[in-house]
Amino acid sequence: MLLYILKRVFQGFITVWFIATATFFAMHNVPGDPLTNDRAMTETTRANLEAKYGLDEPVSTQYLIFLRNLARGDFGISFVQENREVNDIIREHFPVSAILGVLSVVFAATGGVLFGALTALYRNRLPDYLIMFLVILGISVPSFVVAALSQLSLVSLNTLLGFTVLPVAGWGTVMHMLMPALVLGLSTMAYLTRLMRSSMLEVTSSDYVRTAKSKGVPPTRIFTRHQLRNAILPVVTVLGPAIAAITTGGFVVELVFAIPGLGRYFVEAVQQLDYTVIMGTTVFYGAFLVFMVILVDVVYGFVDPRVSLDA
Amino acid sequence: MTANKEDTNVRPSLLIVEDLQVEFDTYGGTVQAVRGVNFSVDQGQTLAIVGESGCGKSVTVQSIMGLIPAPPGRIIAGSARLRGHEILGRKTVGGGEIRGAEIGMIFQDPMTSLNPTMKIGDQIAEPLKVHRGYSARNASLEAVRLLELSRIPEASKRARQYPFEFSGGMLQRAMIAMALSCKPSILIADEPTTALDVTIQAQILDLMLELQKETGMAIILITHDLGVVARMADEVAVMYAGKIVEYGSANDIFYRSAHPYTVGLKEAMPTNDPARQHELKPISGSPPDLFAPPAGCGYCSRCPYAMQICSESPPQNNGLHDHHSASCWLHHPRSGIKPDTLFFGDAL
Ligand SMILES: Nc1ncnc2c1ncn2[C@@H]1O[C@H](COP(=O)(O)OP(=O)(O)O)[C@@H](O)[C@H]1O
Ligand code: SF4
Ligand SMILES: [Mg+2]
Numbered sequence: 177m178l179l180y181i182l183k184r185v186f187q188g189f190i191t192v193w194f195i196a197t198a199t200f201f202a203m204h205n206v207p208g209d210p211l212t213n214d215r216a217m218t219e220t221t222r223a224n225l226e227a228k229y230g231l232d233e234p235v236s237t238q239y240l241i242f243l244r245n246l247a248r249g250d251f252g253i254s255f256v257q258e259n260r261e262v263n264d265i266i267r268e269h270f271p272v273s274a275i276l277g278v279l280s281v282v283f284a285a286t287g288g289v290l291f292g293a294l295t296a297l298y299r300n301r302l303p304d305y306l307i308m309f310l311v312i313l314g315i316s317v318p319s320f321v322v323a324a325l326s327q328l329s330l331v332s333l334n335t336l337l338g339f340t341v342l343p344v345a346g347w348g349t350v351m352h353m354l355m356p357a358l359v360l361g362l363s364t365m366a367y368l369t370r371l372m373r374s375s376m377l378e379v380t381s382s383d384y385v386r387t388a389k390s391k392g393v394p395p396t397r398i399f400t401r402h403q404l405r406n407a408i409l410p411v412v413t414v415l416g417p418a419i420a421a422i423t424t425g426g427f428v429v430e431l432v433f434a435i436p437g438l439g440r441y442f443v444e445a446v447q448q449l450d451y452t453v454i455m456g457t458t459v460f461y462g463a464f465l466v467f468m469v470i471l472v473d474v475v476y477g478f479v480d481p482r483v484s485l486d487a
Numbered sequence: 488m489t490a491n492k493e494d495t496n497v498r499p500s501l502l503i504v505e506d507l508q509v510e511f512d513t514y515g516g517t518v519q520a521v522r523g524v525n526f527s528v529d530q531g532q533t534l535a536i537v538g539e540s541g542c543g544k545s546v547t548v549q550s551i552m553g554l555i556p557a558p559p560g561r562i563i564a565g566s567a568r569l570r571g572h573e574i575l576g577r578k579t580v581g582g583g584e585i586r587g588a589e590i591g592m593i594f595q596d597p598m599t600s601l602n603p604t605m606k607i608g609d610q611i612a613e614p615l616k617v618h619r620g621y622s623a624r625n626a627s628l629e630a631v632r633l634l635e636l637s638r639i640p641e642a643s644k645r646a647r648q649y650p651f652e653f654s655g656g657m658l659q660r661a662m663i664a665m666a667l668s669c670k671p672s673i674l675i676a677d678e679p680t681t682a683l684d685v686t687i688q689a690q691i692l693d694l695m696l697e698l699q700k701e702t703g704m705a706i707i708l709i710t711h712d713l714g715v716v717a718r719m720a721d722e723v724a725v726m727y728a729g730k731i732v733e734y735g736s737a738n739d740i741f742y743r744s745a746h747p748y749t750v751g752l753k754e755a756m757p758t759n760d761p762a763r764q765h766e767l768k769p770i771s772g773s774p775p776d777l778f779a780p781p782a783g784c785g786y787c788s789r790c791p792y793a794m795q796i797c798s799e800s801p802p803q804n805n806g807l808h809d810h811h812s813a814s815c816w817l818h819h820p821r822s823g824i825k826p827d828t829l830f831f832g833d834a835l
Contacts, residue, residue, distance in 0.1 A: 381556075383599040390552055390594075391614045391665065392578075392587030401613075405604045481604055481649040 180485040181474060188466045195462035199455050200242055204235060206449070225255070242455070251456030256448050262456035265441055270460070272347060273426055273437035279353055280361035280422045281415075287365040289411060292372020293404070296380060307369065314366030319425050323359045323432040330355060345434040356433040360425050364418045368411055376407040405479070412476050416469035423465060499571065500527035501705050502551075502673060507565035507575075509546050512558060516778045520546045522729035524565070528673065528722075531699065533706040535716040535737075537752070538726035539774060544709045547726075548675045552592055553578065553585070569672075587614040591666030595678040597658035601650040608634070608646025611665045618669050633664040638694060656687035660694065667698060674699075677709045692718055713756045717741065722810070725749050728774050728785035735811035745813035747790045784816065792817060 226232050229252070230241045245252060251262035291311075295304040314322075330344045343352050379385060380403060388398045427439035438457060445453035477485040509521040521543040528534045536544050549555050551567050553576065567575045569589060574580050583589060594600045602610060611633055612626035621629065627646065634642035637660040650658060659679060666674055676695065680688035692715065699706055708719055716723055716737065723740040725733040725748065733746035744750045751770040758767075772789035775781050783798040784790070790797065797816050805818040816822060 383594060383596060384602040386554060387592075387594065387600045387662075387665075388602070388613075389554055390586055390592040391617070392584045393613060393617055397617070401605065402602050406602070409604075479604075482651045 177477075177485045181470070184470045184473065185467075188463075188470055191466050192459065192463045195466075196243070196246055196455075196459045197239075199458045199462075200239055203451060203455060204238075221258075228252075246459065251459070252452035254445075254450055254453050256445070256450045256453070262452050265453060266438060266456065266460055269436055269438040269441055272435060273423075273430065273439050276353065276357055276360065276430070276435065276437060277419070277422050277426055279357035280364070280426075281419055282361075283357055284361035284364035284368055284418060284422065285411070285415065287361070288368025289372050289408060291365070291369040292411075293376050293399075293407070295369065295373045296376035296407075299377065308373075311366040311369050314362050315370075317363075319359060319363060320428045320432060322362055323356075323429055326355055326359050327432065345432075347433075347435045347437075352435075356429050356435060359433075360422055360429045363425070364421055368414070368418065371414065372407060372411055375410045376403065379403050379407045382406075409476075409480055412472065412479055415475075416465075416472040419468045419472070420465050423461065501530050502567065502569050502707075503527045504547075504551065504567045505565060507547060507550060507567065508563045509543070509550050509555065510561045510563055512561070518777045519780055520729055520777060521550065522780065524726070524729075524731055526724045526731060526734065528705045528707055530672065530705055531703045532721045533699065533708055533719050534722045534724060535708045535710060535720035536724045536726055536731075537710055537713065537716050540711060541774065542726045543729040544711075544726055545677055548592070548677060548707060548709060550575070552590060552675065554592075584618050587666075587671070588618040588669045589671055590673045590675060591669070591671040592675040592677070593659065593662045593666050593679050596682045597655055597662050598650075598682070600662060601658060603650055605649070606646065607648055607650060607653065607661050611646070611661065611668055614665065614668045629668070630664075633668055634661065636667075636698070637661065637664040639664070655683050656691065659683065659687075659691050663691075663694065663698070667702070667704075670702065671704060673705045673707065675707045675709075678711070679708070680715065681710070681712075688715075689718075695719070713741075713752060725752070728780065729777060730785060730814065732786065732815070733813040735807075736809070739807075739809075739811040743807075743811065745807055745811065745818060746786075746815050747792050747817070748786050749813075751789070784814075 230238050233241075249263070251266070254260045254262060254265065257265075291307050295307050298304045327344055330342055334340050334342075334344070342355050343349075346352055384406075385398060385402055388402045393402070423439075426437060427443050429435070430437040430440040431443055438460075441453065442457045442461075444450075445457065474485065477483045504527065505525050507521055507524040508519075511518040511520055524543070524547050526534060526536070536547065538544055546555065546560075550562050550565075551574070555562065562575060565575065566573055569580055569585070572580045574585050574589075578585060580589060586592075601607070608627050608630040611630035612621070612623075615621040615626040615629055616623070631643045631646050634645055639645050639657060639660050645653070645657075645661075650661075653661065662679075663674075674695070679695070680691050683691065695706060695708075696719065698704070706719070708715070710716060720737045720740075723733075723735060723737055724731045725740065725746060727748050733740065733744070733749045735743070735745075739745075740749060741753070744753060748770075751768075754768040755770055756767075770789055775785050775788065781787060781798070783796070783800055784793075784802050787793050787797045794816060802814045802816045802819065804812050804814045805820070806812045807818065
């Protein structure tokens with residue numbers, strides 16, 4: 177078990193190294209140069225920056241410098257926001273994104289499992305049709321549309337009632353978090369609902385549920401002891417990709433709801449071609465996702481007794 | 488029919504099923520899966536229901552257990568009385584639960600019939616908690632004892648394992664332990680050995696017989712294998728196209744076969760005797776379409792003895808002697824044929 181986790185972590189590091197390398201060379205092939213900015217830059221600043229990153233050296237040397245800094249956990253200093261370390265940016269803004277993401281994943285997973293089980297229970301009846309219609313909407317409408325629409329309806333709701341039910345944008349209180357987390361988790365919730373529904377239907381017609389009935393186990397107990405745990409297995413397997421989808425979806429939602437998360441900084445950095453910030457956040461996000469997937473796999477080993485966590 | 492007509496001075500049977508009819512609505516139409524089935528089982532006895540795949544054996548016993556999915560299934564007529572009380576469509580009889588307490592059931596495929604994410608011991612303990620109010624601790628102790636009763640070595644270690652750690656034969660033993668946990672008066676076994684290796688098959692059947700001797704339970708054994716019938720059965724119901732076509736003691740069925748279908752089944756049965764191996768004769772043709780069953784005898788299109796009347800109207804059930812009966816025009820009182828002279832009744 178421990179050996180398995182160590183092996184996975186080692187593989188994770190290699191994956192992160194790939195991500196870092198790909199990002200580095202991709203950035204080098206982007207036209208433009210962070211130093212030829214429209215903002216004026218003194219000759220000394222320029223010289224200092226060039227020296228630090230070896231910008232006048234050949235690409236291979238720059239790559240080695242990049243790797244060396246990376247290994248030390250030093251992502252460098254922002255080119256645009258002078259004197260701000262990338263590490264500081266991450267430290268300050270990632271927690272905001274993480275709270276938003278965790279909340280969304282919780283929304284998506286509980287909603288998906290709940291609605292999926294419900295639709296399976298009411299198969300081909302009104303609740304099933306209704307929820308599945310919403311699921312198709314949730315999957316097909318892009319999150320920036322949902323975000324804008326939900327903001328719009330919040331505005332109308334607040335003006336209609338004459339007080340603020342939920343704030344339209346910003347960050348700070350739990351009230352600020354609810355709407356964006358819901359919007360961010362919506363398409364994943366829809367996807368998980370569909371998955372849970374089919375998984376639940378399969379389990380319902382399984383031989384072992386028939387056995388449980390033949391033992392005279394009451395329906396609620398069959399649901400909790402026999403159906404739920406087995407039906408959840410496929411949902412747990414896709415939780416890794418689901419977390420990835422929510423994390424990347426966060427970029428847009430943070431922008432729309434004016435949330436000071438890391439995603440917003442990432443988008444801004446890309447727009448401004450802020451080298452170090454782009455590379456730092458990409459590698460950071462990559463590492464985060466890789467280790468979330470490992471975590472999900474380990475959790476799966478606990479949920480499904482047939483999966484053994486031996487290396 | 489005769490099987491149910493008990494003499495008044497004889498104790499009534501444990502379970503009496505009469506005129507059971509079950510249909511399924513499908514996209515292709517309505518399947519008449521069970522078309523008027525009668526049988527009875529006595530305490531300590533084994534009734535075998537034998538017939539080709541698809542003839543309605545599983546639907547028959549699942550109806551009794553309330554396991555028919557509805558929709559699409561529908562029990563349209565009939566009764567099943569346990570010690571005189573109707574149980575069809577009910578969950579309890581005389582305040583006690585039917586499923587798992589009065590009647591236990593095991594299934595064809597032990598590999599898929601147990602919950603893959605629940606420990607074997609917990610699955611065996613479950614009926615004890617649900618029906619008998621056992622505490623978690625006592626239930627798991629009893630589960631270990633039941634596993635031992637089913638001759639599973641290292642029972643307490645095995646109780647803590649999951650189904651994937653068991654072999655097929657061991658799983659079927661665990662299923663038996665589970666089905667018998669609340670000491671039911673009837674065990675229904677739906678093709679319990681079909682999915683198992685031959686040597687394991689024999690062990691499972693022997694275990695069932697031993698446990699029957701110990702507990703006095705009745706067994707309803709479903710199979711399509713006459714070899715299994717010969718080993719286990721006291722009484723036999725031969726089923727064809729949703730009906731029981733011949734009913735009698737094991738001796739009646741094997742030595743005084745009265746229905747052409749029973750004779751066909753016997754001739755199609757593999758034998759260990761190499762000299763007779765070449766005589767193996769599968770029944771030609773296929774069972775009738777249960778979407779639109781024939782007006783006359785269901786076996787008509789395959790029967791070497793078919794007569795004009797057979798295709799026109801369904802044969803009634805003719806009593807032969809004792810509990811032996813057959814639904815066939817050959818045995819109609821006016822046919823003038825003496826039943827015993829019709830077939831040779833080959834010894835097995
Ligand atoms: N859930 C179902 N839906 C539709 N038809 C069914 C269903 N279950 C059984 N049947 C039909 O009932 C008939 C008898 O099936 P079954 O009792 O399983 O046969 P067997 O004798 O092999 O156990 C078959 O023709 C089958 O197609
Ligand atoms: S009733 Fe006729 S067709 Fe049917 S089994 Fe008897 S002889 Fe054959
Ligand atoms: Mg069957």
